[in-house]
Amino acid sequence: MRYVSTRGRAPVLTFDDVLLAGLAEDGGLYVPSHWPTFTPDDIRDMRGLSYQELAVQVMGPFVAGALTDDELTQVVEDAYASFTHPAIAPLRQLGPDDWVMELFHGPTLAFKDYALQVVGGLFDLILARRGERVTVVGATSGDTGSAAIAALRDRAAVDVVILLPKGRVSEVQRRQMTTVESPNVHVVAVDGTFDDCQALVKSLFADVAFRDEVGLGAVNSINWARVMAQTVYYFWAALRLGAPDRTLGFAVPTGNFGNVLAGWVARQMGLPIERLVVGSNRNDILARFLETGTMSRRPVEQSYSPSMDIQVSSNFERLLFEIVDRDAPEVERMLRQFAATGSYKVAEPLHQELLGLFRGYRLDDPGTEQAIADLYAATGEILDPHSAIGVMAGRVAGHRDLGTPMVALATAHPAKFPEVVERATGVRPALPPRLADLMTRPERLTDLPNDVEAVKALVRQRIAGGRA
Ligand SMILES: *Cc1c(COP(=O)(O)O)cnc(C)c1O
Numbered sequence: 203m204r205y206v207s208t209r210g211r212a213p214v215l216t217f218d219d220v221l222l223a224g225l226a227e228d229g230g231l232y233v234p235s236h237w238p239t240f241t242p243d244d245i246r247d248m249r250g251l252s253y254q255e256l257a258v259q260v261m262g263p264f265v266a267g268a269l270t271d272d273e274l275t276q277v278v279e280d281a282y283a284s285f286t287h288p289a290i291a292p293l294r295q296l297g298p299d300d301w302v303m304e305l306f307h308g309p310t311l312a313f314k315d316y317a318l319q320v321v322g323g324l325f326d327l328i329l330a331r332r333g334e335r336v337t338v339v340g341a342t343s344g345d346t347g348s349a350a351i352a353a354l355r356d357r358a359a360v361d362v363v364i365l366l367p368k369g370r371v372s373e374v375q376r377r378q379m380t381t382v383e384s385p386n387v388h389v390v391a392v393d394g395t396f397d398d399c400q401a402l403v404k405s406l407f408a409d410v411a412f413r414d415e416v417g418l419g420a421v422n423s424i425n426w427a428r429v430m431a432q433t434v435y436y437f438w439a440a441l442r443l444g445a446p447d448r449t450l451g452f453a454v455p456t457g458n459f460g461n462v463l464a465g466w467v468a469r470q471m472g473l474p475i476e477r478l479v480v481g482s483n484r485n486d487i488l489a490r491f492l493e494t495g496t497m498s499r500r501p502v503e504q505s506y507s508p509s510m511d512i513q514v515s516s517n518f519e520r521l522l523f524e525i526v527d528r529d530a531p532e533v534e535r536m537l538r539q540f541a542a543t544g545s546y547k548v549a550e551p552l553h554q555e556l557l558g559l560f561r562g563y564r565l566d567d568p569g570t571e572q573a574i575a576d577l578y579a580a581t582g583e584i585l586d587p588h589s590a591i592g593v594m595a596g597r598v599a600g601h602r603d604l605g606t607p608m609v610a611l612a613t614a615h616p617a618k619f620p621e622v623v624e625r626a627t628g629v630r631p632a633l634p635p636r637l638a639d640l641m642t643r644p645e646r647l648t649d650l651p652n653d654v655e656a657v658k659a660l661v662r663q664r665i666a667g668g669r670a
Pocket of ligand 1: 463
């Protein structure tokens with residue numbers, strides 16, 4: 203499989219180059235040169251496979267030429283070995299045609315583990331083959347940092363440096379990063395905001411000499427391999443609910459559009475998905491876009507679902523590329539306009555075409571707290587704020603006019619957001635046993651000023667230490 207950039211001016215790459223490159227040189231995102239498809243019979247043959255066997259089947263076409271079947275099988279086995287539910291992604295039924303898929307049984311209790319554990323294994327394999335090392339640097343406001351650390355800790359060819367805004371990350375989230383004892387993990391508290399942390403990471407990447415010196419790499423949500431690994435659980439759920447002989451819909455709590463894009467990819471590959479509902483909190487750029495056809499940015503506001511506090515959904519660019527029939531110059535034009543003016547509009551026929559599959563839904567903080575309370579009272583299910591938005595999105599923008607099963611993706615364990623969950627339900631959700639001592643483990647954290655030279659110095663010093 204070959205990969206092309208959504209902006210059309212970057213080299214065509216193989217899977218392993220795309221894995222390590224992250225963003226394309228022309229600022230675009232890599233997508234497969236064509237979408238592999240499965241026939242209904244192929245999909246029927248997938249019934250009865252374990253999650254891991256299914257993952258090998260679904261991801262196989264995307265890594266063809268870069269990994270052997272045995273290598274892919276090994277990566278997948280290792281990736282899911284530490285998950286605590288035997289089904290990996292279990293489905294729970296809340297009502298007739300009303301389902302939740304729990305994507306929080308990985309090491310850091312959020313759905314990001316499902317892809318990042320695979321990406322960690324792929325990095326190890328491909329870097330070892332090439333005799334290279336990378337230093338993965340990322341900024342986090344919560345879930346991504348801990349999932350990246352859990353995926354990359356103790357990997358021989360990788361150092362991981364995570365910048366977090368000092369005092370602005372929840373205690374559970376901070377401790378999930380700072381209590382990891384691996385020598386290749388470096389957590390830095392920056393005296394600043396999340397945006398400051400992101401700006402620091404951008405400046406590191408912009409310094410070409412530094413980038414080459416330390417072999418900078420990224421595992422952020424635009425990495426194609428993450429989207430690829432997320433398509434698997436759409437197949438998993440659909441097979442349990444009768445695909446390919448029955449259609450279904452999904453409701454997805456959305457930030458960067460990576461998760462719901464994976465649902466779109468699964469549909470391209472042949473799954474009979476009739477609807478994808480994009481759930482948002484008050485940062486509702488996508489809901490407004492689906493209503494009007496105009497993408498228009500507003501300032502980010504904090505909410506109870508911080509992993510969706512995003513106003514620019516980077517992965518949307520991949521869908522945009524498809525709806526304009528892979529016209530890369532047109533994508534480039536729209537995104538330039540967005541960067542310059544904060545908005546762009548898609549032609550009305552394309553907007554209508556999107557509405558054939560997608561719906562938007564938004565829920566503010568009081569609504570989210572109420573939803574957690576109502577869902578607990580009606581079903582006994584305790585949901586985190588992100589997942590509660592997903593369930594409500596499925597009910598309001600799916601069930602009412604669609605007579606098929608709707609699956610809402612539960613993207614985080616409720617114990618990651620204990621305060622709001624306890625206020626809504628009266629129950630304080632307990633951390634699972636493997637994290638039970640999280641609040642008493644020793645922490646390792648380096649404080650730094652909001653200064654790029656200080657960050658560079660720390661990276662150089664830590665890498666030298668680790669490689670000596
Ligand atoms: C990252 C995250 C999301 C948003 O996912 P995207 O792929 O960025 O749309 C939703 N919920 C939780 C809990 C997350 O960690």
